[in-house]
Amino acid sequence: MEMVWSHLKRALGNLAPCTLDDLAKVIRSRLKRMQYRPDLLNAFLAHTGLVMNPRSP
Numbered sequence: 001m002e003m004v005w006s007h008l009k010r011a012l013g014n015l016a017p018c019t020l021d022d023l024a025k026v027i028r029s030r031l032k033r034m035q036y037r038p039d040l041l042n043a044f045l046a047h048t049g050l051v052m053n054p055r056s057p
Contacts, residue, residue, distance in 0.1 A: 003044040004034065 011030050017023040034040060045052065 003047055004031075007034070007040070007044075 008027065008030055012026065015023075015026060017026060
């Protein structure tokens with residue numbers, strides 16, 4: 001979660017929304033874009049150092 005937030009903050013660096021609704025729209029849009037970047041999301045998971053193994057049946 002921290003990596004996602006850090007990446008999102010960088011994308012919002014020079015943004016000056018007029019209202020909180022404008023800010024919420026931009027944040028939702030940026031999060032939606034991240035959703036379609038599996039390489040980025042995998043990098044966030046890899047950064048945690050956790051080992052992801054599928055469960056055995």
